[in-house]
Amino acid sequence: MSEYTAQDYKFGQPRWCPGCGDHSFLGALHKAMSELGVAPHDIAVISGIGCSSRLPYYMNTYGFHTIHGRSAAIATGAKVANPDLTVWQISGDGDGLAIGGNHFIHAVRRNIDLNMILLNNRIYGLTKGQYSPTSARGFVSKSSPYGTVEDPFRPAELCFGARGNFFARCVATDMPATVACLKAAAQHKGASVTEVLQNCVIFNNGTHESIYTKEGRAKNAIYLEHGKPMIFGENREFGLMQEGFGLKVVKIGENGVTENDILVHDAHCKDTTLHLKLALMEGPDFPIALGVIRDVEAITYNDAVHAQIEELKECKKYHTFSELLETNETWEIK
């Protein structure tokens, strides 16, 4: 049992717009942290710029609100220099995938032990409504009055492309599932990416409408759980099966399909093929996948850096500055 309550991680009064998904996410984060039980002073919450990046100000932990797009790189330095810290990196779709896209993919590729949170509302909120790299083609915004002419990033695809080992997705207002994803992300050793789908009531209201309510999720989402069959629907009447290199939705009980025919989720599978298929499912033909889609163990960069240092401390003969000097060719003036 943890000795901390959600209250122990709370600080200040959030100033996001009423109805913003950030409020619910923040509550889930406090709760997840209290259940994980890491002492507040051993946690650093590091964010970039944007609405969601204000989050560290509402944490009673160490918090660092940094600069636009760089929080993955800053969090990387913090974790590598001080691996005893639990580091949460908070970013939005503009911060993390546009200006910070390079740092995002490299933090994932290096497998730094960071809990990387991507709050995705498909819009720039703090600059008052421009399209983001996750906005759909044709999206109309202040900076795209006639619709965008570019395709969006799909965060899971970037994560897997960067050889990511953990990817989870949740809806900000879905407290229990969000807490579960955050806990799994924290318990995963290495870079974990959690995409949090959230609404922007002011500039992009309804962007995740089909799954933003409990009823919507029952119809339009599937909760994936490692080791469990991929069953979904209001009455758990649908399932996913493999068809060729793809997936198909089947109705259990129709055409001789039984529960035994339904795919069982394996989040620990090293191969990303099926994880990618699941992560890219979209309505109306497919449910949107929620939960931990991928969770594969791999050596982390921070562990490898420190292991190499320990190994070299063992085999090299110099450990202090005066010993270092002795490794050089020297001469004496008498």
Added chain:
Amino acid sequence: MSNTENKQEVEQIVVRFSGDSGDGMQLAGNIFSTISATVGNDICTFPDYPADIRAPQGVLTGVSGFQVHIGADKVLTPGDQCDILIAMNPAALKTQHKYCKPTGAIIIDTDSFTEKDLQKAEFKTDDPIAELGITCEVVPCPITSLCQETLKESGLDNKSIVRCKNMVALGLVCWIYDRDLALAESMLKAKFAKKPEIADANIKALRAGYDMGHNTHTSISHTYRIESKGEKAKGRYMDINGNKATAYGLMAAAERAGMRLFLGSYPITPATDILHELAKHKSMGVITMQAEDEIAGCASAVGAAYAGALACTSTSGPGICLKSEAINLAVITELPLVIINVQRGGPSTGLPTKSEQTDLLQALYGRNGESPIPVIAATSPTNCFDAAYNACKIALEHMTPVILLTDAFIANGSAAWKLPDITQYPAIVPPYVTPEMREGWTPYKRNPENDVRYWAVPGTPGFTHRIGGLEKSATTGAICNDPANHHSMVETRARKVEKIAFDIPELKVEGKEEADLLIVGFGGTYGHLCEAMQQMNNEGKKVALAHFQYINPLPRNTEEVLRKYKKIVVAEQNMGQFAGYLQTKIDDIKLRRYNEVKGQPFTVATLVEEFTKIMEE
């Protein structure tokens, strides 16, 4: 085998090795300078290499040079021009002959002066000497064929054999200057410890070059001996270049501060060797991270600083532009960070391997907002050690990013360095919070004496807090847009940096006390300016030098010193950035300017000429 005939004693000599960038001229030059230093001479070296890694063989853009100045007494520069120039091919002769004194001699490898070689170097006639109008002594030597002849039974292939020709050239220079081959041989054995057959071939080639000089007297009229004058401080020495000395300074500071050293960096010429050097020393607990870009190099260092490490980032040229945003985050959050900028030619990609002092104003002002940062400029290859140590000390004790400016000239140049005893260096004590401070602590509570905030490193119980790039309240540490608070925070950050002046040494003036001309410079030009000053004083002119290592803040007696002199010239390798800066700090001070932006070090002769003109004005 000792060389006893016609031996002339000299005070100092300059040798320049030049050839294709693959000819091993840097190695020959390095060995020659180290064996000279070993016998007690003073040395100052200058590698002058092209940006191309391996330009097509024999072409003009692929010439690599290594100049070394060796003196019985103190030498401060690599020398304007050389006494002996080794030109391994026509391209080297064509591009380098201007560096040879009229009284000097040029040794050429006759084997590489075929018609084809001459064409590659764009000669129009078959007489390159006449075509270039060379009047100094030219000594033709069959360096390549002698190398091939010597090593024909070595069992090596022809390519490996020819690769030893730099040692033939080195052997010949060793004969001319009466150097002990045993020292060179032991260096070669150490360098090729894992390839004894290569070590052996190099040693044979070295001896062959030496014997060629001895047996034929190589038509050089004199050989020379450089005695050492016993004025050097006793102790152990090593040869060190500026980049290595910088890396060593960072490691020494980390040890004295009891902190983990973290370098976040991205490869860029000519700063990369700092990353290379630190990456070697993991057994000392150093973490180096080759980041995905310059921005992440600096950003990861800011993160490491936040998490309690001695954090550094190294760069050059356009890299410093990319880092400025993250540097500013360290300014407003008041985190310690050391930014090393090895200045090179600009703007943009500019002259990547050449040296300038053109980033001074960028270091001082190149960020958005009022963003005061301490700036230190190292003055010589060996001074890079102290400058790096002091940059760390200031960063950690004053909770601020510090920019350390070096330049390509001192970064690549080397000199003899007395091994330091770092226990004699001032202690480094960061202002960590103590448990008694817990009650009512906020992140911008300051020590009233120096205005430095206290440091609560994440992981410390009882001090959880939030910092960030947004302006904060001086009292609560919360986000604050209050106009008066912002004004006060701007002033406080500036005052904090100004107060560092109490922790740095006063400006010293060298040369004649009652001088008619005060030369002012900063950073890597010290050697040239000092030598020019000494030469003018020897000529009976009354000249003094005030050379700055601390740029921001300036030493507290700066105005007092400068006001003493009627005529002041600020000499710098930019268009007058330091002079302009001084004029913003000292009302109505008249400063003459001498500016050169050629990517090459100053030459003492030109400085003397220009300063003399100014004196006569």
